[in-house]
Each structure stands twice: as structure tokens, then as C-alpha cells.
Amino acid sequence: MDVSSHDVLLVGGGGAGLRAAIAVAELNPKLSIAVVSKVYPMRSHTVSAEGGAAAVIKAGDTLDDHAYDTISGGDWLTDQDAVEAFVKEAPVEMLQLEHWGCPWSREPDGHIAVRPFGGMKKERTWFAADKTGFHMLHALFQTSLKYGAITRYDEWFVSRLLQDDGRVQGVVAIDLMSGRIQAITAKAVILCTGGCGRVFPFTTNANIKNGDGMALAYRAGAPLKDMEFVQYHPTGLPFTGILITEASRAEGGFLLNKDGYRYLQDYDLGKPQPKPVLRSMELGPRDRLSQAFVKEHEKGRTIQGPYGPVVHLDLRHLGEKVINTKLPFVRELCLKYENIDPIKELIPVRPVVHYMMGGVHTDINGATPLRGLFAAGEVACVSINGANRLGSNSLTELLVFGTRAGKSAAAFALEHEAPNGHVIAQAEDEKRRLEEQFLRKTAGRESIASLRTEMQKTMEESAGIYRTGARLAEAAATLRKLQERFQDVAMSDHSRTFNTELTAALELSFMLDVAEAIVQCALNRTESRGSHQRTDFPKRDDGAFLAHSLALQGKDGTPQVQYLPVTITRWPPAERVYGK
Amino acid sequence: MAETITLEVSRYRPEQETEPTYQKYEVPVRKDWVVLDALNHIKDKIDTSLSYRWSCRMGVCGSCGMMVNNEPKLTCATFLSDYVPGPVRVEPLRNFPVVRDLVIAMTDFMDKLLRVKPWIIRDQEKPLSEGEYLQTPEELDAYKQFSMCINCMICYAACPVYGLDPHFVGPAAIALAQRYNRDSRDQGSQERLDILSQHDAIWGCTFVGECTKVCPKHVDPAGAIQQYKLEATKEWFKSFLLPWSAR
């Protein structure tokens, strides 16, 4: 078997992965770095983010303000020491990206401009028109090209982590171009594979967001944390799930029900004002807005569209000039994908799955409990997002924790010896598994697409915005059955060259593991907090549940849930209040 | 509205054949379906062995560029209903080697991007403690258009020069170079000029102009290249008329 070796290996080449790779290269130019990504880095899902990235730079704003907004927005499930470090390092990281060429939008005098964003009491969201993620990713990718120490494995699909001697020592990956399966060993591995939105049917997430890193870590014995916290973005286009950025509400858009009424005022989010008010009405936190939608639907006040119930986003009163300068991408998306012009018409929107607050459990430095394994970005859960993430915190999170994980991994690599050769046997096993169970398989009756659709349907119905114990228990049973049926999956593509049926099957198997973890954690948390709402347990219960859920894969493959208390430093739990 | 439409999709399985063939599929037509949705329908329900690249489905990742009825397009932004009654021919992006079905090899393109040194080059870095480089909205405007490239390579598929001579650096790479040259924070114009004023770089371009026409993000690479030619010529004159001027 071919083997390559490096000091630090990144799985995933998006915002977090590239930032971590650069951090390692900057720390010690002698370390050899591998970025292993199943797509070319500029295709990573960071590219789709629109709204902005938060960091304190304006006068009148303080780090404590940013921290408090984040902690209260997370419904007190955030680890406050991590949040304090995050808000402190945010401006430094964002400035570093500016120095690397990111085209942040500016004020007339040349300083960085900021805009208001949902859940933030002060204006601190940096933005690059309405394509912030795109510009950040391209700035990071193009900057990463400077470093000779970074070797990229573009379109290599990681199927398993290699472990020996209590340490993670590398990965097994498939070179999609040729079909070669080989081991890439490393002293430290950082997972930066993003979230798992594709577990649900309506999602803003790209096709590639299948929870790869979460499943890889879970199968290797690392715990997944806070998996039940799934963020719905209140304004996505129906059918495609394309995100209509929060910025459209920050610039002054209204959400209207079928009577043209700004219905959010009925849900404790303040009173309607003609101009947007921070943390009020349409700029309230995402989970509250998504929940309001479901309640409006129950009252029969949503509009019935061809793909289900929707409400309307009204931008008409903003005028052509504002829409074309501040929200050009929003207009382009509506015209190109729904044939609607926001200058003249109402946009149909509904809540869609957008972000996973949960992920691989890491400490404040990006290290998981497995030695040699680190994680950063959406795949990780530190946790700074708690039970509900504030918009514009996750792009900053990529930079801050990408750097932290990079530095920790580099330090680990410098202190430890190169991996021994024992993992090669594991790699051979994995190669055999892939060949026998997928590439050479001839029997099989289940279709990948129908198993996937059933999983998504189950998740939306039972683990969506509102959950009950009964539905969750049913979902857990359905998912177990789907896992069994997956063993009988039909594979018709036996080619080695760019086999996307193989990758689809492997991605489905990752998603099934992650879905089970989500459902089990949701079942065990008998309270409502942030984006996890139980109609059978509607109150927040700080007594029993001011703690993170940790899901570990049991011997039978099912998730076993334990709890880890939240770190509270300076902000004792209080009521989440908006609109005041 | 027609009920179904035929897609003629180029297939290439290197283990089995020496050149591509076409396979026909009947796909339902929906008002808001794009060609990519049709391909997904084929892969999910009809033929799971079809390989193609896609990711974001909203025209920003650049993965899904293919030839649709001989025109290079993003298949996520091309409505199926525009091709009724059909058939619609879907082929891999022109001017690139075909790896498998609709997947092309991108390694040459990635090398070209690297060649133009697409990062901020400065003699002296400003320390972070001094804050951001000031850049007015007008200065941002000077390069903004060229920064919108999603690396979809559709311009390379449309460029006959690249088709005839793969050594040509190509529209997207040169536009990216200009994006940095025009950025007020960058000081690397001379370095890039030395690289790009070669015969397979900007001078390889004969201003066919197709790249700008097909660009889904309106980057205008043809404009970038012609402007670059003018600047390169000015620099050349300056270099022997004013050899003593500081570079």
C-alpha cells in the first residue's frame, strides 16, 4: 500500500482547514502539512456564507458586550471561558485576514464597515458586500498558496481515521481521480469537515455537508457534543433551500404572514418599528424566528406554496438603490432561482436547516479527547455557540479556532514522534472493507437515494423545530432499521475512476451515524433550550441540564449519552430577552 | 408545459471504453428545475453510475460547469424549461481532458492560478496593532469586479486560444492577477508583470471576447487582459525611455 507522511494533516479545506494550515505553516515553516479535501478547497461550503463575520472594532462596543450577546444567544449553554477567548481573538484574526487581502466593505474614510446583525446588541458584523464567506474563503485559499510547506490532496475522500497506541496517527483516503486507496499518516490530524445539514431535507447546506468528520471521530471513539442543537435559518427559499441572508433583515426587511401582518410582534420580540432595531422583531435570534413560523403555521396564517407552507419576506420598501448596493446577491438569487424580483415582489421563505451547533467535542484549544485528534469550525463544538448560534459568529469562529487548533496540533506534532508503522495494517483492513462492501459488491437491493430520502424525512418530522419524546423514539428506531438496510445497499458503479456512487454511499453511512446521535441526544434532553424545543418539556431546566450532551458510540453502534457541565465564568444564567 | 425531456449525456468509463459515448435519459420537466436537478434525478432514480461534480446549487462554488447544447454553463443556473422540447446535450467542459463522464481534469487550471502569485505582495507588512489598511470604497471598486471569480473555468471552455494551445495562461488566471494588481494594498504588480508579459500569458490572448460573454459572474476577464496589455506596453516603453526611474 502507498503511504504518505506529514506532520499535520487537515481533513477538509474550507475556512477552518485553510486557516489552521496557514497557522501551522506560520508557526514553524519546517512542519510538513497536508490538506486532504474531498473537493477542491474553493468549493468548500464556506463559500456560500453571505452575511458577515463579527468582531469588536468600533468605539462604543466592548468585548464583554460581544461575549454577553453570544452567551445569552446560546441560551447559556456556551462555555464562557471559550467565549471570552473567542471575542478577544476575533478582531485580531479578522484584521489578519484583511491584511491578507480580504475585500471587506468600507466606510467612506477607508475604515472597515460594520452592520447590525440578528441577536447582536451593537453593530459589529464585518461584511464583504453580501458574499462574505466567498471572499473570506478565496482570500484564505489564495494566501495558502504562498506556503510551500502545504501539500494539497485535492479530491481525496477520507473514509477512516487511523489509531494506534492511544493516538490518532493518520487517515485512509481514496484518491477520487484514480481510485487509489492509501494511508496518509501524520503526527496530528485536524478535522475541518463542516456540518451535516444534508441529514435534513430542507437545508441551505451544499451536497458535500454530510457530517464526514463527525462520523469519523465518533467511530474512532471521540464524543460528539450537543448534537441535538440544530439551527434552522428562518429565511430560506423553498425547494432549493437557498439562504436569503439575515442581512436582508438587517437592512430593514419585514416578515409577513398571509395577511401582510408583521407577525413576529406576537411572539415576545418587541414592537414593529419602521427601521430595524437590534435584537428585536426581524433581528431577533434565529431559533425564535423559526419557532414563530411553526406557530404561525399552526394558526393557519402561513401561505400555502407548491413546496409547503411559506411566509413572505418584504424588501420592496428598501428601494432599488439599497437593494442593488447592499443586497445584490439576494436579488440575483431570487431572480435566477425563483424568478422573483425583490424590488417589486414578495419573496417566499421558510425555515431551513442551516448550522449544527453540535459537533466533535473539543477543548478551548481545539483538542478532542483522542490524543492527536483536533477539530475546528462547524465540525467542532467548543462550545461557543451553545444552544443557538448568533449570525456572523461562525465565520469568525473558523478563523479563531482554526488558528487555535492549528497551533495546538503543531505543538503536538513537535512534541511527538512520527507514527509507527502499525497503522498500515488498519489501512489495509479499510481498503479491503471498501473493496468488498462497496467497489466489488454485486448483490444489493436498497437504493442510496431512497434510504437517504427516508432518513431526511424522518429527521424533519421527528427532529425538526419542535420535538416530542414519542416521535424521537420512533425516529431512533427508524434510523436503526435504515442502518441495517444500508448493509444491503446496491452498488452499480464498479469503476475506480471518480466513483461518485461510492462517495454517496460512504456519505450516507456517515449521515446515518450522525442522525442517530442527533436523535438520541434530543431524546435524552428533557427540557427546551435554544434551538432544541420539546413540546412535552417546554421549560428550560438549568438544574438538570446546564450541561452539554456527549454522545459516544456504544458497542452495538448506538449512541450512549452522558453529560458535561457548562463552564460558567462571569455571566450567571438568566432569561433570554429580546425586543426590549 | 411538456411532461418530459430527453437528456443526451456524455459518458466515459476509461476502464471500458477508449472514447466518450452518449446515453439518453428521459427526465421530467418542472418549471423551477435546472439541468443539475435533471442530472440528480438521473443519478438518484435511473442510473447511479453517472459521475459529475456539484455542491452549492447556487452559483457560488463553481463546481458544476458543463457544456449544455454546446454552450458552457453552470448547470445549477440553467433552467431545463429553456430547452423544451429538447433533446438537451450535456457534455463535460470543453478544452479540458475528460476523466470520467462529465468530470474534467482541473490540475492545469490550478497550476495557472498558482503561477500568477494570487496573494497580497508587500515590501513591508503593516503590523496588526496598527489596524487595517485603509481602503476607500472607490479603491475597493477598482478591483472588486475581478475578485468575483468563482473559478468555474467556463471562460477556459469558451476560449479558442486555450483550446488550441493549453499553454495559454487563460482568462481567469489573468483576471485574478489584475485583482491583486489593482488592490491598493498590494505592491506586487512588477513581479506579476514579469511573469505575465510572456507570449503564453497576456500576449497569447487575441481578444476573441468569448470569455467575458460566458462568465456567469460578470468578471469581464477580456477587459482585464486588454487593460493589462496596455499597462504592460506602457511599462515596456517606460523601461527604456526612463531607465533610471525607480521600479
Added chain:
Amino acid sequence: MNQTPAYTTHHPRWYRTRISTYWWSRKWAYFRFIVRELSSIAVAYFVVLTLMQIHALRQGAEAYAAFEEWLRRPLLVTLNAISLFFLLYHAITWFNLAPKAIAARFRGKRIPDILITGSNYGAWLAISVGLVWLLSRG
């Protein structure tokens, strides 16, 4: 024809499409481009013709009259008419494309293309009118 090595499990065989010699005829835009490039032959032709005209002029009135007679031959009239068409095509496509190469800015805003194209046409017209006036006087 490319010689690809024998296929092994890990060596991907890429298919390279050969560009047809008639690539320029397959697409209207490519065809127009080739015509535009070839129109420079018309420019060169008129340069040569003008040089011949000057040469004839220097040789005296008789030589010049013979030259004009030569120009009246049907073959030459036809040739000149066709070349004039291509010359105009050359000039028009040149002026229309000029704004692309000039990224001029005034007070921070990009000068609209129509202004650059327009001023080129305007200058062309002004010079032509001026020349005609000059020649018709003498």
C-alpha cells in the same frame, strides 16, 4: 494521436478531445472573430495602395492619370469595394472594443463605455469631415 500507457488500476486514462481544423466555423462568434482578424489584410492592402498612389503622384501628372485609370478597372473597383467593407468592419469592431482596454476613472467612477466609443467615432467623423473640407477647397 495520443499514446496512452497501458491501463493500470491507479493510472487514470484521460480523454483528450481533438480540436477540429474547422473550429472557427462551428460558432458564429468564433467566425466573426476570424473575419475581424483577417480584416487587417484589408488595412495592409490600403496602406500598399496609398503608397502606390503617393509614388504615382511623385512621378508626375501623367503617371498619376495612368494610376487613376488603372484604379477604374472593374476588377480593382470590386476589390476596393470589398476591402472597404472589411476596413470599415475593422474600424468599427476596433472602436467598439476600445473601452475594454481602457479602465479610465473620473472622480472615482468608471467612465461609461459609450463615452469612449463615442469619442472615438466622433474623432473619426471630425477628422474625415475636416479632410473632405480641406480637399474640396483645393
